[in-house]
Structure formats: C-alpha cells, structure tokens
Amino acid sequence: MLERGLGTLGAVAPYFGWDLIRDVHELFRYVFMQHAFEAGTIVAVVAGVIGYFVVLRGLSFAAHALSHIGFAGATGAALLGLAPIVGLLAFTMSAGAVMGALGQRLRGRDVTIGLVMAWSLGLGLLFTALYQGSAQLAIGILFGQIFGITAQEVLVTLVAGAITVATLVVIYRPLLFATLDEEVAEAKGVPVWGLSIVFMVVLAVAVSEAVQAVGVLLIFALIVAPAAIAERFTTRPSRGVMLAAATAVLFTWAGLVIAYYLPYPVGFFITTIAFGSYAVARLGSDFARRGAAARRPVPREEQFRHSP
Amino acid sequence: MAVPETHLVIVADHVSAAYGGRAVWQDASFTAEAGEFIVVLGPNGSGKSTLFRLLLGLLTPAAGTLEVLGRRPHQGNADIGYVPQRRNIDRDLPIRGRDMVHLGIDGTRWGIGLGDPADHRRRVDEAIASVHAEAYADRPIGQLSGGEQQRLLLAQALAGRPRMLLLDEPLASLDLRNQIVIAELVADLARANGLTVLLIAHDINPLLPVVDRVLYVAQGGLAIGKPAEVITTEQLSRLYSAPVEVLHDSHGHMFVVGLEAESAHHDA
Numbered sequence: 407m408l409e410r411g412l413g414t415l416g417a418v419a420p421y422f423g424w425d426l427i428r429d430v431h432e433l434f435r436y437v438f439m440q441h442a443f444e445a446g447t448i449v450a451v452v453a454g455v456i457g458y459f460v461v462l463r464g465l466s467f468a469a470h471a472l473s474h475i476g477f478a479g480a481t482g483a484a485l486l487g488l489a490p491i492v493g494l495l496a497f498t499m500s501a502g503a504v505m506g507a508l509g510q511r512l513r514g515r516d517v518t519i520g521l522v523m524a525w526s527l528g529l530g531l532l533f534t535a536l537y538q539g540s541a542q543l544a545i546g547i548l549f550g551q552i553f554g555i556t557a558q559e560v561l562v563t564l565v566a567g568a569i570t571v572a573t574l575v576v577i578y579r580p581l582l583f584a585t586l587d588e589e590v591a592e593a594k595g596v597p598v599w600g601l602s603i604v605f606m607v608v609l610a611v612a613v614s615e616a617v618q619a620v621g622v623l624l625i626f627a628l629i630v631a632p633a634a635i636a637e638r639f640t641t642r643p644s645r646g647v648m649l650a651a652a653t654a655v656l657f658t659w660a661g662l663v664i665a666y667y668l669p670y671p672v673g674f675f676i677t678t679i680a681f682g683s684y685a686v687a688r689l690g691s692d693f694a695r696r697g698a699a700a701r702r703p704v705p706r707e708e709q710f711r712h713s714p
Numbered sequence: 715m716a717v718p719e720t721h722l723v724i725v726a727d728h729v730s731a732a733y734g735g736r737a738v739w740q741d742a743s744f745t746a747e748a749g750e751f752i753v754v755l756g757p758n759g760s761g762k763s764t765l766f767r768l769l770l771g772l773l774t775p776a777a778g779t780l781e782v783l784g785r786r787p788h789q790g791n792a793d794i795g796y797v798p799q800r801r802n803i804d805r806d807l808p809i810r811g812r813d814m815v816h817l818g819i820d821g822t823r824w825g826i827g828l829g830d831p832a833d834h835r836r837r838v839d840e841a842i843a844s845v846h847a848e849a850y851a852d853r854p855i856g857q858l859s860g861g862e863q864q865r866l867l868l869a870q871a872l873a874g875r876p877r878m879l880l881l882d883e884p885l886a887s888l889d890l891r892n893q894i895v896i897a898e899l900v901a902d903l904a905r906a907n908g909l910t911v912l913l914i915a916h917d918i919n920p921l922l923p924v925v926d927r928v929l930y931v932a933q934g935g936l937a938i939g940k941p942a943e944v945i946t947t948e949q950l951s952r953l954y955s956a957p958v959e960v961l962h963d964s965h966g967h968m969f970v971v972g973l974e975a976e977s978a979h980h981d982a
Contacts (some may be wrong), residue, residue, distance in 0.1 A: 578825065579824065580823070586817065590871075592772065596790075596821065636808075
C-alpha cells in the first residue's frame with residue numbers, strides 16, 4: 407500500500423483485475439472511499455429496512471415528496487448559515503408529522519403531495535439564488551456527495567441510522583399489523599394514528615441522512631427499488647425486510663465500485679442498477695408466478711366462485 | 715323467566731349511537747347471552763357497523779350504558795375477535811395467510827418477536843386447522859379466493875382466543891354455496907369454543923340453520939328476537955322499508971322474497 411502513496415496519484419491507473427484482495431485494497435486506498443463505503447452502507451441498510459414498510463404502506467410518493475421538502479430545508483438552512491442537515495431534518499420531520507397525522511387520508515392525495523413537492527423545489531431554488539454561493543451546494547443536495555463525506559458526517563449518519571432502525575425494531579409488529587389490517591389492529595388496541603406519525607417522522611430522519619449520500623432526487627431508488635424487489639421474492643415480512651436491506655447495500659456497493667473506476671457520477675450507477683434490477687425482478691417473478699399457477703390444481707372452492 | 719346476570723355477555727340499556735354528529739339509532743335496550751349466535755340485519759347505512767364500533771370501544775354511546783363481557787367496552791379488548799368487512803386484498807400483497815393469523819396473537823406487542831414462542835406457532839397452526847385452511851395458509855393471501863381469505867381472517871380472530879366474535883359481512887361477495895359453508899363453520903367453531911357470535915349479513919337465508927336470534931337495525935332503532943318472530947312479512951317490510959314477503963316451505967324453512975335488489979348492493 408505504502409509504496410503507492412499519493413505521489414503516484416493520477417500517474418498510475420487504479421488496479422482492477424482478478425486479484426480480489428488487491429481490488430479491495432485499491433478500493434479502500436483513499437479515505438474518501440472508506441467514508442463513502444461506511445456512509446453508503448449505513449444509508450442503504452436504513453433505506454432498505456424502512457423501504458419495506460414504505461412500499462407495503464403505499465407511501466412511495468409521500469417518501470419521494472419528503473425528500474424534496476428536505477431540499478427547501480437544506481438550502482434554507484445554508485442561507486441562514488446553519489448546517490444543511492439541520493434544515494433537512496426540521497423540514498422533513500415537520501412535513502412527515504403532518505403526513506403521518508393524515509394517516510389513511512394521505513392515500514390518493516397525489517395532487518396535494520405533488521404540489522407541495524413542486525413548491526418545495528421552487529423554495530429551494532429561491533434559497534439557492536439568495537444564498538449567492540455557488541450552485542455546488544444545490545447540486546450536492548439534489549444529487550448527493552458521497553465522495554465528499556467527512557468522518558464526522560459518517561458518525562452523524564451512523565447515529566441517525568441507529569435511531570431509525572432501533573425505532574423500527576420497537577414498533578415492528580404493531581406497525582405491520584396496522585399496515586396490513588388497520589381496522590383490526592385499531593380494535594385490538596394498536597395506536598394506529600400514533601404509529602402513522604412515528605413512522606413518517608422516522609422516514610423523515612432516514613431520508614435526511616440518506617440525502618448526503620444519494621441526494622434528494624435519487625433517494626427514491628434506494629428506498630423503493632430494493633423493497634419492491636424484495637416483496638416480489640418473499641412472502642415473509644422478516645425476510646422481506648432483510649432482503650430489502652441486503653439488496654440496497656448491494657446496489658450501493660456496486661455503484662461505488664463502478665464509479666471509482668469510471669468517470670461518471672455514482673448516483674447514475676446506483677439508480678441504473680436499481681432500475682435494471684427491478685425490471686429483471688418484475689419480469690422474472692411474473693414468469694415464475696405464471697409457471698406456479700399453471701402447476702397448481704384449481705381449488706375445489708374456485709369451482710363455485712362466480713365473481714373474482 | 716330471568717336469565718342469570720352472569721350469562722349475559724352484552725347488556726345495552728337505552729343506548730343511543732351517533733356517528734360524526736349524526737344520530738344513527740336511539741334508545742336501544744337488548745341483551746345477548748353467552749354462546750348465542752346473533753345475526754345482525756338491516757338496510758345499508760342503518761348503523762350495523764356502528765353497533766360493532768360501540769362494542770369494540772372505538773365509539774362511545776351518545777346516551778345510555780353498554781356493557782360487554784361484564785365491562786364497559788374498551789379498545790384492545792382481547793376477549794373480542796373482530797373481522798371487519800372484507801376489503802379487496804391486493805393480489806401482490808407479499809404476506810402469507812399464516813402471517814395474518816399470527817398477527818392475531820402478537821400483532822399488538824412491541825418489538826420484532828425474536829424467539830417467537832413455540833406456543834404461538836402451535837396456536838397459529840391450531841387456528842388454521844380449525845378453519846380447515848392448511849392447504850393454502852402459506853400462499854400469498856391476496857391470491858386466495860374470497861372464501862379462503864374469509865377463513866384465514868376468521869382464523870386470525872380465533873387465534874386471539876376470544877369469547878366473542880364480531881363478524882362484519884363475512885358472507886358478502888361469496889356465492890351461496892360458500893355462504894352456507896362459512897356460516898356452518900362459524901357456528902361449529904362457536905359451539906366448540908363457547909363463543910358468542912354477532913354476524914352482520916344482508917341475507918338471512920344461508921344463516922337460518924345456525925341463527926339463534928336476529929338483531930335488526932332499522933329506522934333509528936334496534937330490535938331483537940327469534941327468527942320466527944322477526945322474519946315475518948310485516949317485520950321485514952318495515953326493516954327494509956320495502957315490500958318483502960316471507961314464504962315457508964313444507965320443511966319449515968323460511969324464504970325471504972323480494973330482497974334480491976337489496977342484497978345485490980353491498981356497503982362499499
């Protein structure tokens with residue numbers, strides 16, 4: 407490692423070949439890559455775990471909107487001379503609490519959510535213009551700066567990620583119950599309204615911490631795609647959550663590795679892998695399902711059913 | 715002849731129900747005995763589900779007093795198994811029927827349930843077996859037929875080991891054959907476990923062999939009685955605010971005629 411110090415940076419092309427150990431050494435040669443892997447992994451685990459519930463609860467669009475609202479918060483904070491993460495958290499958590507309080511009524515509110523989202527982007531644009539810094543800040547928030555993460559930011563990500571996952575672990579079963587069968591859960595004493603708010607606030611934290619890695623615009627791919635893929639391959643919630651997290655980590659690692667060697671943005675690679683995998687998973691599971699349905703005998707009861 | 719107090723699982727004393735500021739029905743007094751199978755009938759919007767919400771403690775009576783299993787109704791009553799009106803379950807919902815049943819046991823507990831007790835798994839198996847759903851309990855619930863889903867949701871309610879079952883239109887969108895099968899299944903389970911059943915239905919026909927009493931909700935009031943007392947041309951015509959005729963065949967069965975248009979419309 408040492409003989410290939412910074413002196414040779416730029417002169418020697420990064421190693422890439424069949425020597426896996428040398429590959430790994432190459433990838434972790436620079437501190438920025440180490441931080442990128444650390445933060446990326448944490449963000450991916452959190453995105454995968456919460457993504458499972460986002461997809462199950464039909465909140466994909468709300469999650470997407472939440473990240474855009476964060477854009478206004480982050481640029482607004484920069485304008486006030488605060489750290490962008492402060493504004494991100496303040497905006498997404500307040501918006502999340504409101505969305506959570508709406509509960510089931512949030513579904514089908516595409517127009518309202520979309521308008522708030524567009525307005526937030528507009529606000530962010532205004533704040534960026536007023537900030538008079540470079541457009542670099544806005545671009546960083548929109549698309550992420552995973553190769554520019556400091557050790558301290560990794561620590562913040564770790565803390566926020568740990569809080570998010572710990573909260574989800576605590577509310578796991580009642581949240582699942584409320585998600586799948588809200589009326590029965592409510593009758594059984596599950597605080598469905600409170601859970602709805604807690605979930606959206608936790609989602610806000612997850613989105614905020616993920617923004618620095620993949621940015622406001624691309625977080626959708628990391629939250630929704632792995633969960634949507636996982637839900638096509640397992641019918642067990644616990645496995646679904648783990649599969650979603652593992653898939654998100656895989657996407658992030660693959661994106662980081664490719665971006666290390668190629669001169670294109672990591673966000674492009676992560677979203678491309680996410681999109682491609684989802685397309686393959688969809689086609690694959692549809693195919694498998696059709697095969698299984700063809701093999702299954704028609705249940706007796708079906709013969710008497712006159713309406714689907 | 716007075717029934718001893720301890721046998722009464724529901725005691726409603728001059729209860730009025732209001733929902734969203736609108737009076738639904740008033741001044742209802744009735745009781746239900748342990749182990750009774752009561753079918754709740756009434757036109758759409760007459761307040762049948764509202765009655766369930768009261769019993770579940772999700773709504774408080776606007777007036778009067780209500781007691782369920784010896785206590786004021788309260789949310790989270792483990793003694794009540796509840797199956798709400800069946801919604802369409804998404805075909806792609808990535809959940810097995812078995813998982814839905816499992817939530818009936820531990821869905822209200824915090825945490826992820828690591829080291830799920832073997833006792834819980836046994837109870838899930840028992841509940842699934844009791845509704846004869848073993849064959850499809852491990853398939854995604856959204857891909858099952860209406861009758862199969864209804865059995866699994868019933869198993870979910872039973873897994874919580876309730877003393878009372880509240881079933882909101884479990885026979886809706888089933889064909890007549892399955893309506894009879896599910897009605898008999900519920901009656902068998904109720905007998906075997908000493909359960910009191912309140913079942914909301916639009917059509918009394920498939921339930922005639924199993925029903926003890928009929929509770930009907932109409933025109934702002936509640937009334938209860940034996941089917942033979944309630945299912946009469948006069949009473950049902952009043953109940954549905956439409957001309958209805960009750961015919962009897964040579965076996966003593968009762969046939970309700972003139973309800974086809976009504977029973978084709980289910981609550982959305």
